[in-house]
Amino acid sequence: MAVITQFVVVREGVEKMTFTSKKEADAYDKMLDIVDNLVPFLAESDAQLDETKCEQLAFYLASNKDDLANILKGGVKAKPAKEPKTKKKAVKED
Template identity: 45%
Template sequence: MAITVQYVVTHKEVEKLVTTDKKAADQYDKMLDTADNLAGFMAAMGVKMEEAHMEELSIMLAKNKEKVNKLLKGTSLDSVLEDSSAEVVKLKAGNEN
């Protein structure tokens, strides 16, 4: 009999991730904390939207924080999107072998 350790990340009492990789679980949990902070900040700044939309937006921003940081530092949208396209092409090329 084998013993497997699983890490379960929950958010608002809903399972969001189950993994055997502690580092991945910690990273995902940190991303969700960042998303909660972003949602709280947007609400405090007067942004009003349905809770589900606010959660979706804040999670998208948290997942893409490096790209958002580049945009906030003045990098052009085209450059950030071009970098994203290059990442997708590299992944596709890597999977074909």
């Protein structure tokens, strides 16, 4: 019989997500903290977002917090690493 250690993130008595590493569970819990702080901030904006849109936007911003922090500091979004291009050989047909 195998023993599996699981870390469960619970918010207000509701199980949100289960992880196999404490580090991942802590990171997700921290992201939920950020979302909890962003929702009221976004709701106060002039954008007139409904509750669902506020939550969706908060999750997006929280899950991309590193890029957002860089943009807010005046930088640009980090571009994903490009895959090396493979050279295609031209085939000459007779």
